Amino acid sequence: MVKRNHVFLLMLLMAFAFVLAACGAGDEKSSGNSDSGESGLKDKKILVGTEATFAPFEYMDDKGNIVGIDKDIIDAIFNELGMDYEMRHVGWEAVFQQVQNGELDMGASGITITNERKETFDFTEPYFEATQVIVVTEDSPIESAKDLEGKKVSVQINSTGHQAAKKLLGETNPNILAYENLPLAIQEVINGTAQAAIGDNAVVYEYLKNNPNAKLKVIEDDAFEKEYYGLMVKKGNKELLDLLNEGLQKIKENGKLAEITGQELE
Amino acid sequence: MEILDFRWDIIWNYRDYFIRGIWVTLALTLCGFFGGFIFGVFLGLGKNSKRKWLYWPCKLYIDLFRGTPLLVQIFIIHLAVIPSIFGHSLGFMVSGIAALILNCAAYVAEIIRAGIQSIDKGQMEAARSLGLNQFQAMRKVILPQAFRRMIPPLGNEFITLLKDSSLVTVIAANDILYAAKVVSGTYFRFWEPYLAAAALYLILTFIVSKIVSFIEKRFSIEYNPRKNKNDEGRVVA
Numbered sequence: 001m002v003k004r005n006h007v008f009l010l011m012l013l014m015a016f017a018f019v020l021a022a023c024g025a026g027d028e029k030s031s032g033n034s035d036s037g038e039s040g041l042k043d044k045k046i047l048v049g050t051e052a053t054f055a056p057f058e059y060m061d062d063k064g065n066i067v068g069i070d071k072d073i074i075d076a077i078f079n080e081l082g083m084d085y086e087m088r089h090v091g092w093e094a095v096f097q098q099v100q101n102g103e104l105d106m107g108a109s110g111i112t113i114t115n116e117r118k119e120t121f122d123f124t125e126p127y128f129e130a131t132q133v134i135v136v137t138e139d140s141p142i143e144s145a146k147d148l149e150g151k152k153v154s155v156q157i158n159s160t161g162h163q164a165a166k167k168l169l170g171e172t173n174p175n176i177l178a179y180e181n182l183p184l185a186i187q188e189v190i191n192g193t194a195q196a197a198i199g200d201n202a203v204v205y206e207y208l209k210n211n212p213n214a215k216l217k218v219i220e221d222d223a224f225e226k227e228y229y230g231l232m233v234k235k236g237n238k239e240l241l242d243l244l245n246e247g248l249q250k251i252k253e254n255g256k257l258a259e260i261t262g263q264e265l266e
Numbered sequence: 267m268e269i270l271d272f273r274w275d276i277i278w279n280y281r282d283y284f285i286r287g288i289w290v291t292l293a294l295t296l297c298g299f300f301g302g303f304i305f306g307v308f309l310g311l312g313k314n315s316k317r318k319w320l321y322w323p324c325k326l327y328i329d330l331f332r333g334t335p336l337l338v339q340i341f342i343i344h345l346a347v348i349p350s351i352f353g354h355s356l357g358f359m360v361s362g363i364a365a366l367i368l369n370c371a372a373y374v375a376e377i378i379r380a381g382i383q384s385i386d387k388g389q390m391e392a393a394r395s396l397g398l399n400q401f402q403a404m405r406k407v408i409l410p411q412a413f414r415r416m417i418p419p420l421g422n423e424f425i426t427l428l429k430d431s432s433l434v435t436v437i438a439a440n441d442i443l444y445a446a447k448v449v450s451g452t453y454f455r456f457w458e459p460y461l462a463a464a465a466l467y468l469i470l471t472f473i474v475s476k477i478v479s480f481i482e483k484r485f486s487i488e489y490n491p492r493k494n495k496n497d498e499g500r501v502v503a
Contacts, residue, residue, distance in 0.1 A: 177358070
């Protein structure tokens with residue numbers, strides 16, 4: 001009986017190993033394909049990944065279409081380039097993972113250009129300047145980033161706001177509460193789970209515009225560094241990157257970008 | 267092959283996160299299960315009752331909580347129910363445990379009901395004809411027998427609950443899955459953190475299934491405490 005168990009375990013282990021090996025082989029094949037297909041990039045439909053709960057940059061309208069600033073920018077760029085694209089809502093972390101493994105060609109999701117991300121991805125020139133802001137309830141004693149120490153702070157998981165919170169409060173501080181998206185993190189300030197939220201200015205102001213009765217106030221603090229959003233491609237995908245930069249340059253020059261974002265970027 | 271290039275040091279760097287994750291997962295599951303068990307016993311007995319005013323509320327509750335996804339229940343409890351009762355949220359631990367208790371109770375209730383119904387009618391008739399009243403017959407004859415049959419499905423429910431506790435991560439409970447998500451977002455690597463999380467859950471469920479099978483043996487018909495020589499104090503004349 002004991003012996004038979006061992007044989008079964010061994011078989012299970014081998015089956016698992018085969019599955020793993022197959023996964024690895026599959027990866028190699030698909031990356032090989034995209035290499036050979038690169039020459040026809042202009043005729044290909046480019047797959048753009050996003051996380052569409054990030055108004056005003058990307059969100060869903062009442063018909064389920066992805067709309068927002070990023071969508072308009074992508075639209076303008078691909079119009080200039082005369083190329084075809086499809087924007088997909090895949091979820092925040094999936095954007096990174098699927099661009100990395102080649103399932104998506106690029107990501108456009110209000111992604112801040114950071115040094116850590118540059119290790120795995122390539123970014124276009126920046127198209128938007130953002131800062132982190134703190135959101136607190138109107139009667140909160142918190143006045144600046146310094147006051148956040150010892151307080152519970154909610155953020156969107158693995159966003160730059162999350163990184164800013166880690167920098168302020170310590171890498172593994174349990175007082176940092178990370179949620180799937182920023183609206184949920186702000187809701188937690190209203191509910192009292194957290195005393196403050198940290199998030200991108202554009203999204204926070206959009207939230208307050210849509211929830212004028214929320215009794216929240218925004219604190220801007222120079223302690224947060226300026227950040228720039230860029231379009232993201234897999235590291236080494238120079239051909240697509242050059243095309244995107246070319247398109248971005250064109251809409252910068254003809255004023256289309258400033259028109260969409262309402263911001264002059266030098 | 268890319269997948270062989272594992273960097274386990276990133277898990278090690280974040281070991282505090284994972285260790286805290288294990289405690290949070292265990293706390294959520296244990297509180298959820300024992301709370302759910304106690305609540306579930308009453309629900310199960312209620313659903314077994316012939317009294318309509320007892321039966322219907324229990325049936326409604328069970329249908330409601332078995333028929334909606336736990337994830338949705340977590341959001342409703344955390345973002346709507348608790349803030350409107352208390353005026354503010356009480357943190358992810360309270361919401362998480364509340365959701366797990368309420369959800370688990372519905373499943374435990376069905377296990378209890380099925381266990382009681384699986385005991386032959388003749389047992390109750392025999393007990394009653396020996397002069398025990400309904401309550402005594404239930405407590406002394408039916409429930410001890412039924413309990414033995416409930417152990418395996420209860421163990422099953424515990425393991426399910428342990429795994430489902432990972433859903434509480436959506437309200438930022440820093441459990442095992444949360445640790446994996448944070449690490450994967452920091453390094454943009456997905457194999458190591460999620461495999462580590464899977465391994466931790468596997469170890470926990472393995473331990474639980476060992477405990478359950480021990481309890482099962484302890485309560486089995488074949489087990490006779492009088493035969494146990496190390497345990498002479500227990501011998502009853």
